[in-house]
Amino acid sequence: MQIEVWSDFVCPFCYIGKRRLEQALEKFPQRDEVKVEFHSYELDPTTAKDQNKTIHEALAGKYGVSVDEAKKMNEGIGEQAKGVGLNFQFDTMVPTNTFDAHRLAHFAKTKGKDQEITERLLHGYFTEGKKLSDHGVLAALAVEVGLDRNEVLEVLQDEKAYADDVRYDENTAQQIGVRGVPFFVVNQKYAISGAQPVETFVGALEKVRQEEQAAPVLQDLSGGEDDAACVDGNCAIPNDQE
Numbered sequence: 001m002q003i004e005v006w007s008d009f010v011c012p013f014c015y016i017g018k019r020r021l022e023q024a025l026e027k028f029p030q031r032d033e034v035k036v037e038f039h040s041y042e043l044d045p046t047t048a049k050d051q052n053k054t055i056h057e058a059l060a061g062k063y064g065v066s067v068d069e070a071k072k073m074n075e076g077i078g079e080q081a082k083g084v085g086l087n088f089q090f091d092t093m094v095p096t097n098t099f100d101a102h103r104l105a106h107f108a109k110t111k112g113k114d115q116e117i118t119e120r121l122l123h124g125y126f127t128e129g130k131k132l133s134d135h136g137v138l139a140a141l142a143v144e145v146g147l148d149r150n151e152v153l154e155v156l157q158d159e160k161a162y163a164d165d166v167r168y169d170e171n172t173a174q175q176i177g178v179r180g181v182p183f184f185v186v187n188q189k190y191a192i193s194g195a196q197p198v199e200t201f202v203g204a205l206e207k208v209r210q211e212e213q214a215a216p217v218l219q220d221l222s223g224g225e226d227d228a229a230c231v232d233g234n235c236a237i238p239n240d241q242e
Contacts, residue, residue, distance in 0.1 A: 001034045001208055006041040006173050006183040009098050009132055012077045012088065015122045017182035017195030019084040024201030030209060038118050040102040040169040041181045047097045049133040055093040080195075081126075092129030099166065101132040106162040107155045108147060116145035187212075 003021070007014035025031040051058060060070040074090040081088040101121055108117035120141050124130035130137050135156045142152040155161045173183070176191075184192040184201075186208050192200065 001030075001205070001212065002187055003034060003036045004039055004185040004188075005036060006039045006169070006178050006185075007181045008041050008043045009101050009118075009121045009125055010093075010095070011043055011181055012081065012126065013195040014182040015086060015126055016077075016081055016084055017184070018118075018122070019086060020195060020198050021184065021201050023084065023198045024205060027198075027202055028205045028209075034205070036115070038105065038114060039173065040105065040166040041173055041178065041183070042098055042102070042166075042170065043181070045097075045099065047095065049097045051095050053095055055090050055095055058095040086126065088126050089129060093125065094129055094131040096131055096133040098132055099163075100135065100156055101138060102166045102169075103162040104138050104142060104152065104156065106165040107152065108142065108145070111147060113145050113147055117142060117147070120145050 005018070005021070007018065021036070025034060025036075028034070053061070056067050056070045056074060059065075059073065060067045063070070063073075065073075071090075074088075078088045078090060105114060105117055105121070108114050121130075121132060121138075124137070124141050125132055130141065132138065135153060138156060139149050139152045143149050176185070180193065182193075182195060186192070186204055190204060190208065192204055
């Protein structure tokens with residue numbers, strides 16, 4: 001079974017949704033047969049690397065609310081995060097552009113470290129206040145998951161490196177109708193939008209598993225009763241050939 005996930009590293013519900021999916025997989029007996037693959041999606045590609053704003057101020061400006069209202073919104077999200085064991089530190093989060101972080105993730109995938117770097121980037125942003133557009137920060141996080149610092153810096157300093165991979169993911173998202181993240185696609189057949197409850201993911205896993213195990217049912221597309229065929233040793237002759 002394949003689960004594809006479109007997400008961004010500064011999307012709180014992407015981290016919450018990731019954890020809920022993982023908790024659902026823990027309850028799924030065939031979890032070792034499930035492959036999860038992450039794809040790039042930027043919530044706002046126009047976001048500047050350097051904003052000099054707190055996450056509360058950025059959110060207030062985006063939604064046209066006061067900073068106090070933005071703080072209350074973030075508190076509500078933080079409570080949801082706690083429900084899945086995550087510790088969101090909104091006061092230290094650094095709003096920034098995530099394009100380079102996505103390029104790093106694609107590089108990590110070539111080294112078999114995409115799962116590890118995805119978790120490390122999310123944790124770095126939401127819990128540790130890491131600036132995910134800073135090449136030094138990205139390289140340090142990459143080293144923690146087993147990547148070579150010099151190779152990572154070489155990739156990050158080349159603006160074209162893995163840029164097409166990020167754009168390909170984003171174009172694919174547009175083609176399949178992704179309007180927000182997280183967005184999960186199971187076996188290229190079923191879509192789950194948003195950080196749904198664990199039970200929703202469990203139900204989807206079980207449904208797809210049942211379909212995979214079911215014997216295929218053939219549909220008869222024969223043209224009619226006059227088709228030539230041999231049955232039990234006897235061959236019928238079509239009427240138009242008598």
